[in-house]
Structure formats: C-alpha cells, structure tokens
Amino acid sequence: MSPLGGIILSGNPPRGVALTLILLAILLGLALAPVLFPGMEALNVAAKICYFVVLAASYDLLLGYTGIVSFAHTMFFGIGGYGAGLALYSLGPSWSALVLGTGAALVAAVALALVIGLFSLRVRAIFFAMITLAVASAFSVLASQLSEFTGGEDGRTFRLPEVLRPSFHFTAGPFTMSGRVLAYYFVFAASVVLFLLLLRVVNSPFGRVLQAIRDNEFRAEALGYRIVIYRSIGNCLAAAAAALAGVLSAVWLRYTGPAVTLSFDIMLDILLMVVIGGMGTLYGAVIGAAIFVLAETYLQNIMAMISHATAGVPLLPLIFHPDRWLLWLGVLFVLSVYFFPLGIVGRLWRR
Amino acid sequence: MTARGASPVPLHHRDLLPVLLVPAVALAALPLVGSFSTWVTLTLAGLAMGMIIFIIASGLTLVFGLMDVLNFGHGAFISIGAYAAAVLVPSLAGFLHADSLFYNLVALLALIALAMVVTGLLGYAFERIIIMPVYGQHLKQILVTVGGLIVAEQILVAIFGPVQIALTLPTAFRGALVFGDVAIERYRVIAVVVGLLVFAVMLLVLNRTRIGLLIRAGVENGEMVEALGYHIRRLFVGVFMAGSALAGLGGVMWGFYRETLTPAMGMDVMVLVFIVVVIGGLGSVGGCFIGALLVAVVANYTGFLAPKLALVSNILLMALILLWRSRGLYPVAKR
Numbered sequence: 257m258s259p260l261g262g263i264i265l266s267g268n269p270p271r272g273v274a275l276t277l278i279l280l281a282i283l284l285g286l287a288l289a290p291v292l293f294p295g296m297e298a299l300n301v302a303a304k305i306c307y308f309v310v311l312a313a314s315y316d317l318l319l320g321y322t323g324i325v326s327f328a329h330t331m332f333f334g335i336g337g338y339g340a341g342l343a344l345y346s347l348g349p350s351w352s353a354l355v356l357g358t359g360a361a362l363v364a365a366v367a368l369a370l371v372i373g374l375f376s377l378r379v380r381a382i383f384f385a386m387i388t389l390a391v392a393s394a395f396s397v398l399a400s401q402l403s404e405f406t407g408g409e410d411g412r413t414f415r416l417p418e419v420l421r422p423s424f425h426f427t428a429g430p431f432t433m434s435g436r437v438l439a440y441y442f443v444f445a446a447s448v449v450l451f452l453l454l455l456r457v458v459n460s461p462f463g464r465v466l467q468a469i470r471d472n473e474f475r476a477e478a479l480g481y482r483i484v485i486y487r488s489i490g491n492c493l494a495a496a497a498a499a500l501a502g503v504l505s506a507v508w509l510r511y512t513g514p515a516v517t518l519s520f521d522i523m524l525d526i527l528l529m530v531v532i533g534g535m536g537t538l539y540g541a542v543i544g545a546a547i548f549v550l551a552e553t554y555l556q557n558i559m560a561m562i563s564h565a566t567a568g569v570p571l572l573p574l575i576f577h578p579d580r581w582l583l584w585l586g587v588l589f590v591l592s593v594y595f596f597p598l599g600i601v602g603r604l605w606r607r
Numbered sequence: 608m609t610a611r612g613a614s615p616v617p618l619h620h621r622d623l624l625p626v627l628l629v630p631a632v633a634l635a636a637l638p639l640v641g642s643f644s645t646w647v648t649l650t651l652a653g654l655a656m657g658m659i660i661f662i663i664a665s666g667l668t669l670v671f672g673l674m675d676v677l678n679f680g681h682g683a684f685i686s687i688g689a690y691a692a693a694v695l696v697p698s699l700a701g702f703l704h705a706d707s708l709f710y711n712l713v714a715l716l717a718l719i720a721l722a723m724v725v726t727g728l729l730g731y732a733f734e735r736i737i738i739m740p741v742y743g744q745h746l747k748q749i750l751v752t753v754g755g756l757i758v759a760e761q762i763l764v765a766i767f768g769p770v771q772i773a774l775t776l777p778t779a780f781r782g783a784l785v786f787g788d789v790a791i792e793r794y795r796v797i798a799v800v801v802g803l804l805v806f807a808v809m810l811l812v813l814n815r816t817r818i819g820l821l822i823r824a825g826v827e828n829g830e831m832v833e834a835l836g837y838h839i840r841r842l843f844v845g846v847f848m849a850g851s852a853l854a855g856l857g858g859v860m861w862g863f864y865r866e867t868l869t870p871a872m873g874m875d876v877m878v879l880v881f882i883v884v885v886i887g888g889l890g891s892v893g894g895c896f897i898g899a900l901l902v903a904v905v906a907n908y909t910g911f912l913a914p915k916l917a918l919v920s921n922i923l924l925m926a927l928i929l930l931w932r933s934r935g936l937y938p939v940a941k942r
Contacts, residue, residue, distance in 0.1 A: 319746075323746055324746075325746060325749045325750070375926065375929055376929075378933065382677055382745050382749075382889070383885065383889075385677070385679075385749050386677075386881040386882075386884070386885055387881075387885065387925070389877075389878055389881055390878055390881055390882045390885075390921065390922060390925065391922060393878040394918065394919050394921065394922045397918050397919075398918055398919065401915070401918055520874070524753070524757060527750070527753060528757075531750060577765075579764070579765075579769075580761070580765060582757065582761050583757075583758060583761035583762065583764075583765065585757075586754055586757035586758040586761055587754075587758055589750075589754040589757065590737065590751055590754035590755065590758065593741075593747055593750045593751050593754060594740055594741075594751070597747075
C-alpha cells in the first residue's frame with residue numbers, strides 16, 4: 257500500500273481484488289456520471305447514491321461498529337435537510353444561509369443524539385432501539401404538523417446560491433458546465449470527504465474502542481473504558497454525519513419534506529443498504545447504497561420486462577411483478593443476517 | 608434472590624406506587640378539564656383505548672419476559688390478524704349486519720378466533736424459521752425481526768394491494784351510550800371488556816397454573832427449569848404462539864376501532880406499543896397494563912387541553928417515567 261493511500265484510506269484499504277475493482281468502478285462511475293450518463297434521471301440517481309453512501313456509512317458506524325440499533329437515523333437526516341432547506345427558504349439563496357442552516361442542524365442533531373443516548377444507552381442497548389423509534393416518529397409527526405414553519409406534508413421548495421442553479425453556466429476554455437453539474441460535484445466531493453472522515457473515525461483508537469465494546473462489553477468496561485461515554489460519542493458522530501448527508505440531499509433536491517427525509521421507509525432502506533452491503537465494513541455502505549438506489553430505480557423496469565416476457569408461465573409473472581422488488585430485498589436482508597453477516601463485502605473478502 | 612423480584616406479574620409486589628399513577632393523573636386532570644361530564648367521557652374513552660393498546664402490547668412484553676426476544680415483527684402479526692378477520696367478514700355479513708347484540712358478538716368472537724388461530728400458527732412458523740437461529744443475540748434479533756416485518760408487510764401488499772380496506776363495525780356496536788352528559792362509544796365498552804378479560808386470563812394463567820409457574824420459573828432461570836426436566840424450548844414456542852395470537856386479537860380490535868386496514872397499520876401502532884412496554888418495564892405484564900392505560904389517558908387529556916402538545920405527550924410521559932425509574936415501572940429484575 258502506498259503511503260498516500262494509507263493516509264487517505266486511514267490504513268484500511270478494501271481487501272481483495274474484486275472488492276477494490278467494484279469500489280473503483282463505483283467511484284469512477286460517480287465521478288464521471290455527468291459525462292458518462294447524460295440525462296437528468298441518471299444524474300439524479302448518481303447524486304442520490306452519493307448522499308445515501310454517507311447516510312448508510314454513518315449508520316454503519318452505529319450498527320456495525322458500535323453494535324447498537326437506532327431507528328432515529330432518518331430523524332438526523334431530516335434535521336440536516338430541514339436545517340439547510342429552511343435556512344435557504346427563509347434567509348434567501350446565499351452561501352451564508354446554507355452554512356448557518358448546516359451549523360444549526362449540526363448543533364440540533366448532536367444535542368438530540370446526546371439526550372436520547374443519555375436516556376436509553378445508560379440502561380441497555382435494547383432500550384435504544386425502541387426509544388429511538390418512538391422519538392423519530394414523534395419528530396416526524398411534529399415536522400408535518402408545524403406546517404407554518406416546516407411547510408407540513410408539502411415541505412419546502414427553495415433556491416440555491418447562484419453558482420449551483422441550473423440556469424448558471426460555468427465556462428473555462430472549451431468546457432462549459434451548468435450549475436446543476438456543479439451542484440452534483442459539490443454533493444459528490446462532500447460525500448467523498450465525509451466518507452473518508454468516517455473511515456478515519458472507525459480506524460482511529462476511538463473506533464477500536466467502539467469495536468471492543470461491541471464485541472465484549474464487560475471486558476471493555478473492565479479495561480477501564482466508560483461504555484456509555486464511548487457509545488454516546490459514537491451516536492453523536494453518526495448523528496452529525498447523517499445531518500450532513502441531509503444537507504447534501506437538500507442541496508441536490510432543492511426541496512425538503514417529510515417524505516424524502518423523515519419517513520420510516522427510508523429508515524428501512526438504510527437498514528437494508530447497510531446489512532446487504534456488509535455491517536461493520538464501511539465499504540459495505542458504498543456497495544449497499546449503490547445497489548439499493550440502482551435497484552429502486554431500474555430493477556422495477558427489469559422486473560416488469562421479465563414479468564411480461566414470462567406472461568404465459570405460471571407463477572413467474574407473479575414473482576417478478578415490479579411491485580415485489582422490496583419483498584425480495586427483504587428476503588435477501590433476512591438471508592444476509594443469517595448467512596452473510598458481513599454482507600456482500602464479507603463475501604468478496606474471502607476471494 | 609426471591610422469586611418475587613423477577614415475577615412478570617406485580618401481584619405479590621409491595622410496590623404499589625405505579626398502580627396509583629393512573630388514578631392520580633386522572634384526578635389531577637379533573638380541575639384542568641373543568642367540566643365533570645367531559646372529564647368522565649375523556650377518561651372512559653382513554654381507558655378503552657388503553658385496553659386495546661394493552662392487548663396489542665401484552666404479547667410483546669410476554670415474549671420478551673420469557674424469551675428475551677424483542678420482536679419487531681410483532682407489528683406484522685397485528686396487521687395479519689386484522690386482515691385475517693377482514694377476509695372472514697363477507698361470509699359473516701348476515702351475523703354482522705343483524706341488529707342483534709347476540710349475533711354481533713358471535714360474529715366478533717368468530718373473527719377473533721380466526722385471527723388468533725392464524726396469527727398463532729404463523730407465530731409458530733416465525734419462531735422456528737426467523738427467530739430460532741438468533742436466540743441470545745439482540746442485534747441480530749432486531750435485524751431479523753425487522754426483516755420478517757418487511758417481508759410480511761410486502762406479502763400483505765401482494766395479496767390485498769397497498770390501498771386501504773374498510774372494516775365496518777357490527778350494527779350493535781355502533782353509536783354511543785349516553786348517560787346524561789356523558790357519552791361512551793359502545794365499541795369502547797366492548798374493548799374494555801375484552802381487555803379486562805385478557806388481563807385477567809393472563810394473570811390467572813401466569814399465577815395459578817402449572818404452565819404459568821414454569822413460565823415464571825423460565826423467566827427467572829431457564830437453565831434450571833431445563834435441568835429439572837422441562838422442555839423450555841417447547842415452552843418458548845408456546846409462549847411465542849400465545850404472544851402472536853394476542854397480537855392478532857389486538858389487530859382485530861384495533862382494526863375495528865380505526866375501521867380501515869392498511870398493510871402498515873401494525874407498524875404504525877408499534878411505536879405506541881414500544882412506548883407502553885418501555886414505560887411498564889420490559890417483560891412485565893402488569894407494568895404493561897398500567898403503561899397502556901397511562902399513555903392513553905394522558906394522550907386524551909393533552910389532546911383536549913393542549914392539542915399541539917398531544918403530538919409529543921407520549922414521549923414526554925416516557926421521559927418522565929424513565930427519569931423516575933430508568934428501567935420502567937416494574938422492571939423484570941434480572942435483565
């Protein structure tokens with residue numbers, strides 16, 4: 257491993273040729289998405305993969321590295337989305353509004369994560385799952401009920417700083433780039449940086465302690481580590497990263513609302529991404545997010561094609577009915593938990 | 608340690624403070640609400656709602672108490688129970704639409720019986736296929752049961768479609784009973800009766816039967832029960848089936864209460880169920896009963912006094928209870 261790669265990847269490069277190649281393909285595909293896949297739909301998919309990678313990776317910090325199940329991750333995602341979105345909506349489309357909204361969202365997310373952690377992590381980890389679920393659902397009800405502030409179910413549509421608007425054109429020599437593409441690269445670059453930071457966290461001494469607590473709580477405590485403090489910090493870091501992912505989603509969508517940030521369905525999506533990709537590997541989040549978003553967008557079409565093609569055969573059209581894609585991902589999820597606890601990444605490691 | 612501390616039933620506890628919570632809250636609310644008849648209506652409606660939540664939550668807490676399994680898939684059994692009843696509704700239409708309390712009750716009992724048999728059997732399969740491989744591993748249990756929930760919900764969508772289905776109340780259960788200024792919906796009376804029956808039967812079975820003795824012993828020390836020659840696995844399956852059947856029963860009651868069914872209805876109500884179970888103390892049936900009544904009554908009062916606050920009243924209540932007793936009202940001691 258080159259020293260540079262060691263620093264950038266925090267001394268934890270993907271193991272195995274196949275895994276490295278797949279990750280490189282995803283990275284290149286995302287980096288060159290505006291060139292390789294023209295058209296708005298493809299760019300939407302690429303941007304969605306970018307911020308879902310950050311969201312899933314920050315969830316992996318909790319689930320895979322800290323060993324606690326949270327159902328409030330979409331809440332923090334939503335706090336980021338609403339923070340940036342409402343700031344841009346009410347203060348006007350400027351960079352300072354974006355920064356202010358992001359800062360406020362970070363503070364809110366970390367404070368809320370701390371309070372939830374103090375209530376539930378002190379007793380036992382299983383409380384955490386239930387309490388986060390309850391708090392997240394109350395938050396989502398609040399967000400849709402306080403409609404004069406949040407826009408209710410409809411959410412808020414807002415404008416971005418001028419450079420990131422579709423009407424803006426950036427020209428350098430023979431190249432012209434629209435503001436939309438600039439916005440994409442903003443999201444992409446921020447996602448890469450955030451992912452590398454998360455990689456840094458899990459490979460730091462702090463990350464090692466989290467894994468020690470996950471593997472053997474009693475022993476870690478006996479070694480003198482304050483479990484509650486480490487878990488709370490892990491929880492806060494994950495919340496902050498999720499909020500930043502929310503900011504990125506708001507920047508890309510130019511919209512924020514309960515359906516795209518707070519819904520429990522998104523929570524389940526994140527869970528599917530992390531588990532199918534591979535818990536406790538962080539690279540699994542990249543693969544999981546990429547597969548899931550692609551499946552969500554394109555798998556339904558493919559399944560519809562198969563369903564039509566096999567129209568005469570009994571049962572097959574039912575199995576490949578386009579609305580059944582989530583059913584099959586659910587089955588895949590259960591099978592992953594039993595047979596591939598390290599998900600796709602774990603499979604690829606062996607080779 | 609004596610058996611008392613870990614009993615899932617608070618019968619022998621000297622600790623009566625939580626029992627006084629519901630009456631205390633109700634009394635405190637009386638001057639705030641002002642009108643006596645409104646207060647009676649709110650309280651009775653809240654108690655009835657609490658009974659339905661208790662029926663749903665009791666199965667979850669029972670399963671957790673004995674098996675140390677937190678079943679997120681419980682929500683699926685709620686939906687399945689309600690849908691199972693809805694399937695039978697057309698064939699019982701004559702009984703349901705007859706303007707006779709007796710025929711309506713027979714029909715309701717038939718629906719409940721079907722729902723409980725279906726969910727109980729599915730519970731058997733769920734325990735064997737989904738949960739058995741992950742006993743003792745909390746993280747995997749949560750993940751796997753959430754996976755089971757997704758799959759079950761999607762199967763319901765596949766069979767019944769993603770849209771709402773209407774479930775109309777039997778004729779005799781519609782409308783309200785009016786005593787002076789106090790109005791009580793008839794269906795809520797039924798809910799109270801069913802809820803009290805479930806609570807009484809659970810207490811009797813747990814405290815007065817041999818199986819209940821084994822279950823309580825299993826909660827206390829499973830290995831010892833096994834060493835004494837009892838099949839604790841068989842007991843586990845039985846309790847899990849009972850818990851699932853209770854979810855099915857709760858699903859029917861909840862479905863008739865809302866009068867519409869959606870595949871996600873189970874998961875929607877699970878949030879409330881978790882709050883109740885956390886308040887009551889994981890694994891405690893008595894705590895679950897008090898928690899359910901408390902949550903429902905408080906929600907009703909705040910809904911009347913401060914509608915905006917009612918949205919978060921459950922969470923605030925949970926926070927207060929956890930500040931007072933960090934493991935819930937009646938923690939099951941060992942865990």
